[in-house]
Amino acid sequence: MRQTSLVFVLSAVGLVAAARPAFPHHGTAAYDTTKTVTVSGTVTEFRFTNPHVLIYWEAKDEAGNVQRWSGERSGPNSMARNAGWSSRTMKPGDQVTISGRPSKNGTNTIAVSKIILNGQELSMGGND
């Protein structure tokens, strides 16, 4: 599987319900907590900012078209304390495979639960 290929993995409720994430400010109401999506691609932007850390990346779909994706995780203070993240954790050009809950409205957005960064799994810390 090439890093730039787009892979969807939809898993059953029972597999993901036990680790329900809880985000400051808008919770998880906008995300489908019964499904998990995994998308591989290239980082275009990393914003280490409140209220949630944001990751933007591009990935090719099965037709070879480039799709823009975005994902969010907890706030930067929590990610720094609990997972050792900083504004330098990711940069444009990095290769990522990102998993999480897809948005309910069908946009290319994920509540991120797991990241493989340049072949290494990132610490995600606790999720406040």
Next chain:
Amino acid sequence: MRNYLLVSILTLGMAGIYASDALAQQAASTPNLSGLWQPQGSYTFDPADPRGARAADPTRYPMTPWGLEKFKANKPAHGDGQNASSNDPTNKCFPPGAPRSYVTPYPVEFVHSATRLAMLFEYDVVYRVVYMDGRGHPQDFEPTWMGHSIGKWEGDTLVVHTTGFNGKSWLDRVGHPYSEQLELTERFRLVDKETLQLDLTFHDPKTYTRDWTGQKIFKLKPTWELKEYVCEDNYTFDEFQTETGVKFVQ
């Protein structure tokens, strides 16, 4: 007459010194709560119900008709009753106020002297001061988000009483309302060197038909430092919201 004045001044002065001595002695015999404390559980003041599953339970939260109307109008962004179109006032960067400043995933630094307890909250860079020098509440206090707080020791427990709330925030993150009639009593006690237990009593006859109680446990984080969390930075999220339709501001 002059001697009488002199004696009076000396007497008052000695009384002041003794009062200071008494405070110093009390400070020496009571715990010092200074340190960076991380609240446990971030949605409610009920450790048995951290996600607010019982938020609408009238036996747990005995609301008046006025309080119930306010509660039903509140759409929390968190917990079991979370709503994608939340009207949580902190979403617009209004301060959380007291006691909601404890109900965040972010720590608070306590700076504790014999006559003051200052609370420096990471979330939104707000503070609160508890006066412990024997003063009472002012008669003409203008209502505020944090209210006016005075404290005294009862054995190993610091008891803080707060009035003067403006009633504009929520008590917790699951939408429980309060009014300007709120009187908050907090009892702080060190369970061990790293655990602080806070028991709260909410007295607000406009919003609740009887007093009710809550609890928050804090863990000491000696290796952490306060970080900055400025709520207005959240507006950098606008582009993300526009693109994705994932909204946190109503």
